[in-house]
Amino acid sequence: MRKIYLEDTPLREAQEQLVKRVRFSPEVEVIPTPQALGRVTAQPIYANVSMPNYHASAMDGIAVKAEKTYGADEQHPVRLKRGEDYVVVDTGDPIPDGYDAVIMIENIHQIDEETVEILEPAAPWQHIRPIGEDVVVGEVIVPDRYKLRPVDLGALLAGGNVTVPVLRKPRVAIIPTGTELIPPAEHVTEGEIIEFNGTVFAAYLQEWGAEPVYCGIVPDDYGLIKEAVQAAVRNADIVLVNAGSSAGREDFTVHVLEELGEVLTHGVATRPGKPVVVGIVEGKPVIGLPGYPVSAYLNLEWFxxxxxxxxxxxxxxQRQRIKATVGRRIVSVMGAEDFIRVTIGYIDGQYIANPLTRSAGVTMSMVRADGLLRIPPGHLGYEQGEIAEVELYRPLEQIHNTIVATGSHDLSMDVLHSLVRKANPRRFLVSSHVGSMGGILAIQKGEAHIAGVHLFDEATGSYNLPFVEKYLRNRDIVLVQLVYRQQGWIVKQGNPLRIGTVRDLARPGITYINRQRGAGTRLLFDYLLKQEGIDREQIYGYSREAVSHLSVAAAVAGGTADVGLGIYSAATAMGLDFIPVAEERYDLLMSGAFYRSSEGQELLECIRSPEFARQVEALGGYSCRDAGRIVYAPRSSSRA
Amino acid sequence: MRKIYLEDTPLREAQEQLVKRVRFSPEVEVIPTPQALGRVTAQPIYANVSMPNYHASAMDGIAVKAEKTYGADEQHPVRLKRGEDYVVVDTGDPIPDGYDAVIMIENIHQIDEETVEILEPAAPWQHIRPIGEDVVVGEVIVPDRYKLRPVDLGALLAGGNVTVPVLRKPRVAIIPTGTELIPPAEHVTEGEIIEFNGTVFAAYLQEWGAEPVYCGIVPDDYGLIKEAVQAAVRNADIVLVNAGSSAGREDFTVHVLEELGEVLTHGVATRPGKPVVVGIVEGKPVIGLPGYPVSAYLNLEWFxxxxxxxxxxxxxxQRQRIKATVGRRIVSVMGAEDFIRVTIGYIDGQYIANPLTRSAGVTMSMVRADGLLRIPPGHLGYEQGEIAEVELYRPLEQIHNTIVATGSHDLSMDVLHSLVRKANPRRFLVSSHVGSMGGILAIQKGEAHIAGVHLFDEATGSYNLPFVEKYLRNRDIVLVQLVYRQQGWIVKQGNPLRIGTVRDLARPGITYINRQRGAGTRLLFDYLLKQEGIDREQIYGYSREAVSHLSVAAAVAGGTADVGLGIYSAATAMGLDFIPVAEERYDLLMSGAFYRSSEGQELLECIRSPEFARQVEALGGYSCRDAGRIVYAPRSSSRA
Structure with a gap:
């Protein structure tokens, strides 16, 4: 097993070295101006004609000879004859030869068909757009190396530039490699992965003004990858090889580049994104991008x-940047540049940034991210409450219109999101899953607008309220009932292991999948164990944590666990069976300010709508009786 | 002459009324996901498959059964047999059945071909990406009514969504009207105007995600325009009629809309942009846009x-907004919302906004504008030095990289711009023309980096320096020589009026075109008049002002003037003759800070390059001897 190691080259250094080594000589193509949006000029563009190319009336009225109007005033009106002293003109009409001023229609008294009277003289050239008022022949309309916007196309045409010389778009070859990859397909069997990085690369490259050239999938074979790179270098200006950029047994890119050209950098000091290869083959830059989507997209942008x-x-x-308060501690390692995907909530007039997973394999974290927080190499990270700069992935308006939900995960929240957007498509609802206790803490710290909670209190036998009273006493918060839902054992179809009560889970050979600490479902499980006097040690898998009902179901479906505790709809989504254990109340906790806001009231209307009950109950395992009931509100907040 | 009057509806009111009246029911189309960039989803999209859809190794190494590794430590290494206790796996490989952990290659000691030794136990599921780590089947990938970005396409494919239901793009019909309009053509005769607004509309609409449908040019004829609107309403979701939206004799749009449907608004309280028509025909919004380009583009955006x-x-x-210092007074009229095109200079760490022409007919003002400054209806404008908010038309980086030039206009500045961009394509040079005295004042007030000046001092018989000493005494500024240039009479080809000296200009029947107050060329003309003892009153046209050499030449070429004073290259650009009168020195005045900056030194290198002299002297009428000479510098600035 051959092993080579990656460098830790600072990103900036790797970029500068690359740019220093690459000289492009873009070809020029002459294209019709109306098709030149977003293209980059190859030279300064001069006006060929003046705009207007004749003296034009700037008003509706009459063209006159100014000297014939001199002396006109209230006492001495001047009369003008049509065809001799004046001609009727509309805005934009050419001024006939011999005329040199325009009088506005408002200032004319019609005497008869042929005669008008004026009470004021006209100054020479008044209300006339002279030749070239807009564009003068010979004038520079746009400089070279200039990206054309819509209005620039208008000025080019106005100046008689029907075609425009632009730089040919750079061709960027995309070579996806990997024996496990298949083209997009409806059905995927085990061991196959849909090749999707290439689609993402192509889309980004289009946005940046390049022409992506998608080469077919190449299996993990040194010779085939080498051939693909050689072919691509001949036809493209830039070559991207995806996956195989690290230093493992089947990471061929670095070796191919060493054989065909030169490797400039192998490994940058970033997290994620470290295993990148930057090289030159026949003068063309070749970038070996990592396989993990997040690493791949970041390196795509960097290089x-x-x-x-x-x-x-x-x-x-540059993307827009904002200052945000860090909602949860973010730890960084000295020496590496960290790039943290964050959500951004706009809560009580403050931007709150919370880190998403740092796993480079989670594409969804890039979808969910509102922004990227960069931690420089010499920095140890951020404590909760510190201010950090975040580069935005979404328009700020969208962040302002987003309801930030956290706490426990429930599928009824997806239904709610749909209904909120149907009622007001400008509104978004974004959920992160930190468990019920996490939700209470988030509301306490002002990090979210709403939090889903289902916490069973052993002492009182009731849900949620005792916890709110304990952790949020005297705070301006409102607790709203959302749904009742069944919790039960999620097991394989047909329940082959005959799991009934919690006692069955302690049987030898049974593997359990648990939820993370702070999850209401975990508290329920602990309560069930305690009731039966079963020790945690007796549950094989107690320490393996999943962060959502769907993840629990996925583990059972995937065969790595036999049983987990979760909700009905998660079981059915994965084609699994469900053994009911308990009905629990799932409430929404929210700040009083949010409750009273128009967003809050919109949300409440959705929760109380018959449509919400219909859709949620159709999922199975739910009851929406009392949905929208105010469980708790300080006197001042109560409105229901 | 029929005359109806425009309303002064507040813009916001007109917009709200329109949106309230229009209900769209977009059709849904299902398209391949790789083609869905920028499209808007028609429903929430759920994952069809999990990603990964199998347990995959997260590392290069060996897959093991965790329980076989228990108890391993330095004293008690555990040996594992290939095929029995372990299988070699690379990152991304499926974990074979029966295995439940991965040990990294770095932590393995190879004993022989078949045997490895480990010194640490493996925890169950370590270094394994479980099924659904990225995307879990049933999970919402993106909500409905969501604009898809590159990374969203990746997540959709990862979740097995090979196609995606999106909203059909809105079709927007563009009907250009005007008898004077012609399609883009190389040759334009008098009275013809190239139809370019439609191209600008189409380009903007594409950027906003609509599908422009360009209808042919329709002459100014009520019946034909009515037919065009009827046809467009049948095929499009939104209809735009360009020009004819005001209240003049040939402004048919409002009447067509009254006949076919309903007019909601005719005239908004904005400057520019007032004459817009907003109506509804068969439930479809129809917008009559003004003909003047600036009014048209602003209304396009508003509606x-x-x-x-x-x-x-x-x-x-929303576009990015910045706070800028207003460089020149901007006056607004009470009751109207003013939209002022401005340039923005980044000078000594401050943004300085200067108004461009307010004429709605000047397309080039939209090309030159760096941003738009809005003055609300109740506001009287800005005094010089006040802070105003500006909406950016260009990326801020470009504004930071722009050298702001002002003062007198000279063609050598265009050459310099080209050379500056050739040396560093990221650099821009933007010129506004305010005359030499205006340039001195701009440098004095810190509104520009450089200013072109050519001011003749009668007392000393020298150029520029006496003015600098008078107006910028003790200031940190540098004066650099650019070119010597010939000033002369610009006359028709063959000089039919036999103009030789300034005396000839006082002859009856000769029409002069002057330059604006503060222009060096005007001072020269005044000096010539004084030398000959000629009174200004004797010069017909003395009060008609053009703002550049090219505009002077355009006036002569267009026949509205017989002669003007200007430079050789402006005459030849327009095919005119040139009678030399004087050689003058055109210098660049700059702040010391700019002179010492890298931008300043880059600029100086360009000025001193043989290429600059070659290109400028090729224009004719120039000498570049001494180009780049430091005429004046405070001791501390001197570097040359």
Whole structure:
């Protein structure tokens, strides 16, 4: 097993070295101006004609000879004859030869068909747009190396530039490699992975003004990858090889580049994104991108986006940045540049950034991220409450319109999201799953608008309220009932292991999958164990934690666990069986400010709608009786 | 002459009324996911498969049965047999049945071909990506009414969504009207105008996610325009009629809408942009846009962009806004909402906004504008030095990289711009023309980096330096020589009026075109008049002002003037003759800070390059001897 190690080259250094080594000589193509949106000019563009190319009336009225109007005033009106002293003109009409001013229609008294009277003289050239008022022939309309916007196309045409010389778009070859990859397909069998990174690369490259050239999937074979790179280098300006960029047994990219050209960098000091290969083959840059989606997309931006802009000679546009309060501690390792995907909540006038998973394999974390928080190499991270700069992945308006939900996960929240958007499509609802206790803490710290909670209190035998009274006493918060739901054992179809009560879980050979600490479902399980006097040690798998009902069901479906505690709909979504254990109340906790806001009232209307009950109960295992009931509110908040 | 008057409806009111009246019911189309970039989802999209859909190794190493590794430590290494206790796996490989943990290659000691030794136990499920780690079947990947970004396409494919239901793009019909309009053509005769607004509309609509449908040009004829609107309403979701939206004799749009449907608004209280018609025909919104380009583009954004986002149910993204210092007084009229195109200079760490022309007919003002400054109806404008909010038309990076030039206009500045961009394509140079005295004042007030000046001092018989000493005494500024240039009479080809000296200009029947106050060329002309003892009153046209050499030449070429004073290259650009009068020195004045900056030194290198001299002297009428000479610098600035 051959093993080579990755470097820890600072990102900036790797970028500068690459740019220094690559010289592009873009070809020029002359294209029709109406098709040139977003293209980059190859030279300064001068006006060929003036706009207007004749003296034009700037008003509706009459064209006159100014000197014939001199002396006109209230006492001495001047009369003008049509065809001799004046001509009727509309805005934009050419001024006939011999005329040199326009009088607005409002200032004319019609005497008869042929005669008008005026009470004021006209100054020469008044209300006339002279030749070239807009564009003068010979004038520079746009400079070279300039990205054309809609209005620039208008000015080019106005200046008589029907075609425009632009730089050919850089061709960027995308070579997906991996024996397990298949093209997008409806059915995927075990061991197969749909090749989707290439689609993401192509879409980004289009946005940046490049022309993606998607090469077919190449299996993990040194010779085939080498051939693919050689072919791509001949046809493209930039080559991307996806996966196989690290230092493992089947990571061929670095060796291919060493054989065909030169490796500049293998490994950058970033987390994620470290295993990248940057090389040059026949003068063309070749980037070996990591297979994990998040690492791949970040490196794409760091290197491919840089190269596309370098090709055009343009500055890379920066994403909008905001200052946000860090909602949860973020730890960084000295020496590496960390890139943390974060959600951003706009809560009580503050931006709150919370880290998402740092796993580079989770594409969904890029979908969910509102922004990216960069931690420089010499920095140890952020404590909760510190202010950090975040680069936005979404428009700020969308963040302002987003209801931030946290706490326990429940499928009824997805239904609610749909209904909220149907009622007001500008509104978004974003959920993160931190368990019921996590939800209470998030509301306490002002990190979320709403939190789903289902916490059973052994002492009182009731749900949620005792916890709210304990942790949020005297706080301006409101507790709203959402749904009753069944919790039960999620087991394989047909329940082959005959699981009935919690006692069955302690049987030898039974593997359990638990929920994370702070989850209401875990508290329920602990309560069930305690009732039966069963020790945690007796449950094989007690320490393996899943973060959602669906993850629990996925573990059972995947065969790594025999049973887990969860909700009915998660079991059916995975084609599993469900053995009811208990009905629990799932409530929404929210700040008083949110409850009283228009967003809050919109949300409440959705919760109380018959449509919500219909859709949630159709999932199975739910009852929406009392949905929207105010369980708890300080006197001042009560409105229901 | 029929005359109806425009309303002064507040813009916001007109927008709200329109949105209230229009209900879109977008059709749904199912398209391949890789083609869905920028499209808007028609429903929430759930994952069809989990990603990964098998337990996969997260590392290069060996898959083991965790329980066989228990008890391993330095004193008690555990040996494992290949095929029995372990299987070699690479990152991404499926974990074979019966195995439940992965040990990294780094932590394995190879004993022989078949045997490895480990010194640490493996925890169950360590280094394994469980089924659904990225995407779990049944999970919502993206909500409905959501604009798909590159990374969203990746997540959709990862979740097995090979196609995606999206809203059909709204079709927006564009009907250009005007008898004077012609399609883009190389040659334009007098009275013809290239139809370019439609191209600009189509490009904006594409950027906003709509499908523009360009209808042919329709002459100014009530019946034909009515037919075009009827046809468009049948095929499109939104209809735009361009020009004819005001209240003049040939402004048919409002009457067509009254006959076919209903007019909601005719005239909004904005400057520019007032003459817009907003109506509904057969439930479809029809917008009559003004003919003047600036009014047209602003109204397009106010109404068409609004409707496209209303169609999708999306919030309109806002442009980035910055606070800028107002460089020149901006006057607003009470009651109207003013939209002022401005340039923005980034000078000594401050953003300085200067108004461009307010004429709605000047497309180039939209090209040149860095941003838009809005003055609310109840506001009287800004004094110089006040802070105003500006909406950016360009990326801020570009503004940071722009050298702001002002003062007198000279063609050598265009050459310099080209060379600056060739040396560093990220750099821009933007010129506004305010005359030499205006340039001195701009440098004095810190509104520009450099200013072109050519001011003749009668007392000393020298150029520029006496003015600098008078107006910028003790200031940290540097004066750099750019070119010597010939000023002369710009006359028709063959000089038919036999103009030689300034005396000839006082002849009856000769029409002069002057330059604006503060222009060096005007001072020169005044000096010539004084030398000959000629009174200004004797010069017909003395009070008509053009703002550049090219505009002077355009006036002569267009026949509205017989002669003007200007430079050789402006005359030849327009095919005119040139009678030399004087050689003058055109210098660049700059702040010391700019002179010492890297931008300043880059600029100086360009000025001193043989390429600059070659290109400028090729224009004719120039000498670049001494180009780049430091004429004046405080001791501390001197570097040359």
């Amino acid at each position: 491919a986006r840089l190269l596309v802009h370098h090709y055009y000679g343009l500055t890379e546009p | 068409a962009r609004l409707l496209v986002h209303h169609y999708y149910g999306l919030t309109e993204p």
